[in-house]
Amino acid sequence: MTKIIYVTSDGASTTVDAEDGSNVMQTALDNNVPGIIGQCGGGMICATCHVYVPPEFADLLGPVGTEENDMLEVVTTGRRPNSRLSCQITIKPELNGLTVNIPESQY
Amino acid sequence: MSTLSQEAPQASNVPVADWFDHTFLYDDPLKISQRMRQEGHEIMYIPMFHMHFTCSTALGRAIWNDPKNWCNLRGEIPLTKAIGPNLMFKRGEEHAKERAAIMPSLRPKTVQEAWEPVFRRHAAELIDKLIEHGPGVDLNEHFAVPYAARNLAAIAGLNEVPWQDVAKWSHAFIKAAQNQLDDPSLWPPAEEARNGVDAAIDVATPRLKANPDASMLSSLVNGPSQIPLDVIRGSIRLGVAGAMNEPQHAILHGLWALERHPEQKARLLKDPTLFPQAFAEVMRWLPPITAVPREAMNPVTVHGIDFKPGQIVVVQISGANRDPKEFEDPDTFNILRKPRPDFSFGGGEHLCAGIWITRATVQIAWKMLYERLEGLRVIEPEHTPWFGFVYRGIEKLPVTWDAVRAA
Numbered sequence: 001m002t003k004i005i006y007v008t009s010d011g012a013s014t015t016v017d018a019e020d021g022s023n024v025m026q027t028a029l030d031n032n033v034p035g036i037i038g039q040c041g042g043g044m045i046c047a048t049c050h051v052y053v054p055p056e057f058a059d060l061l062g063p064v065g066t067e068e069n070d071m072l073e074v075v076t077t078g079r080r081p082n083s084r085l086s087c088q089i090t091i092k093p094e095l096n097g098l099t100v101n102i103p104e105s106q107y
Numbered sequence: 108m109s110t111l112s113q114e115a116p117q118a119s120n121v122p123v124a125d126w127f128d129h130t131f132l133y134d135d136p137l138k139i140s141q142r143m144r145q146e147g148h149e150i151m152y153i154p155m156f157h158m159h160f161t162c163s164t165a166l167g168r169a170i171w172n173d174p175k176n177w178c179n180l181r182g183e184i185p186l187t188k189a190i191g192p193n194l195m196f197k198r199g200e201e202h203a204k205e206r207a208a209i210m211p212s213l214r215p216k217t218v219q220e221a222w223e224p225v226f227r228r229h230a231a232e233l234i235d236k237l238i239e240h241g242p243g244v245d246l247n248e249h250f251a252v253p254y255a256a257r258n259l260a261a262i263a264g265l266n267e268v269p270w271q272d273v274a275k276w277s278h279a280f281i282k283a284a285q286n287q288l289d290d291p292s293l294w295p296p297a298e299e300a301r302n303g304v305d306a307a308i309d310v311a312t313p314r315l316k317a318n319p320d321a322s323m324l325s326s327l328v329n330g331p332s333q334i335p336l337d338v339i340r341g342s343i344r345l346g347v348a349g350a351m352n353e354p355q356h357a358i359l360h361g362l363w364a365l366e367r368h369p370e371q372k373a374r375l376l377k378d379p380t381l382f383p384q385a386f387a388e389v390m391r392w393l394p395p396i397t398a399v400p401r402e403a404m405n406p407v408t409v410h411g412i413d414f415k416p417g418q419i420v421v422v423q424i425s426g427a428n429r430d431p432k433e434f435e436d437p438d439t440f441n442i443l444r445k446p447r448p449d450f451s452f453g454g455g456e457h458l459c460a461g462i463w464i465t466r467a468t469v470q471i472a473w474k475m476l477y478e479r480l481e482g483l484r485v486i487e488p489e490h491t492p493w494f495g496f497v498y499r500g501i502e503k504l505p506v507t508w509d510a511v512r513a514a
Contacts, residue, residue: 030172041456043206044210107447
């Protein structure tokens with residue numbers, strides 16, 4: 001199990017024991033974490049699982065793919081250099097302690 | 108829906124909607140949810156369908172967000188009988204692969220760069236024709252249908268066939284897809300539509316291999332992986348079935364809803380930045396697709412209800428979109444409502460792939476119609492006829508206007 005910490009825009013924090021091989025979006029839905037909608041189930045269609053990730057995890061997450069990049073262009077809360085779609089972050093042991101910040105709105 | 112054969116289709120402890128009879132099939136399905144709420148239930152079992160219906164967004168979302176335990180229907184249903192096997196009834200990696208093969212044509216960037224100019228051109232040409240017809244013209248027949256069909260033919264990549272054929276095929280698919288009562292006259296037109304689409308694919312494919320474009324068929328035949336012909340046919344048939352009815356009806360539903368709410372119409376026309384919100388609210392309030400089912404694959408408990416494999420829950424979309432636990436004052440049409448995720452495009456891995464296309468086509472149509480036709484309004488909106496059960500919409504919308512503005 002890998003610990004993932006979700007922090008909403010009002011500062012509320014939820015820590016979840018995530019299943020390796022799942023992803024940060026699905027883990028949020030499975031654990032009723034507020035603020036991540038994940039309307040398309042990870043198909044990179046909806047852009048409603050936007051999160052901000054800390055820079056120190058950037059290397060572990062790998063680069064933003066072309067499709068993810070296109071979808072990040074249409075997120076409703078401002079894209080930043082550390083913006084990611086949480087459906088594209090696969091849970092693995094190295095991500096233990098990853099804190100993702102959830103934007104105010106996904107829609 | 109009567110072809111399902113599981114032995115125990117009803118989950119225990121779910122109340123039976125013994126009041127449901129065939130008259131509901133010809134009426135507004137929102138009435139099912141209203142009746143359920145009156146009786147204090149968020150989910151009920153409907154014996155005629157061997158299915159549960161829910162009007163709860165939370166329950167629907169719990170199911171749609173759980174792809175490990177819930178899938179699209181596995182038995183033969185009218186939709187699969189109408190259009191044949193397609194990605195909508197696949198799951199996991201198989202589904203993701205087929206979906207990825209068409210998505211380059213449907214992503215927001217492609218919509219903006221490749222499709223919006225096409226939609227604007229189609230709308231401009233059709234509005235010129237509306238003006239020739241003059242006030243009193245039926246906006247469904249002379250705008251919504253040809254606009255949606257021409258856009259669809261372009262997006263699918265079927266340029267060699269007249270839009271009238273695409274419209275005819277799409278209507279045949281939709282009629283057969285909701286043929287729960289197994290009317291035998293509805294299957295042959297669907298077969299003709301399958302053959303028509305397949306033949307159009309054969310004609311278009313060499314052109315698209317020589318000159319790739321942004322269309323779905325081009326993405327399928329020129330993509331990085333080899334896609335089998337039966338998969339190509341399934342994906343394009345699904346596109347033809349699904350991508351016409353929704354924008355056609357959403358355009359009409361929006362004009363109708365705005366006509367019924369003149370203050371909001373005036374506000375929208377004064378402030379066009381509200382169009383995206385207006386679109387979201389029209390889709391919530393008057394969704395063109397009113398029912399989306401899921402089938403349990405494993406024993407699973409949702410909201411305290413134990414479901415067995417094979418048991419089915421239909422999210423009654425129009426009802427769930429008016430869930431008072433989710434939407435404040437849910438029966439009120441309010442374009443100033445902050446958009447929230449609703450069920451109008453489905454959800455989970457089967458979220459409608461055309462969501463960005465539809466957002467664009469519908470808003471472009473509204474904006475251009477209101478811009479060119481000054482004082483555009485629906486004639487007698489209180490008498491507008493509605494049709495359909497699963498796919499429900501306006502089929503005739505006479506409009507008038509005061510003056511024509513230059514293009």
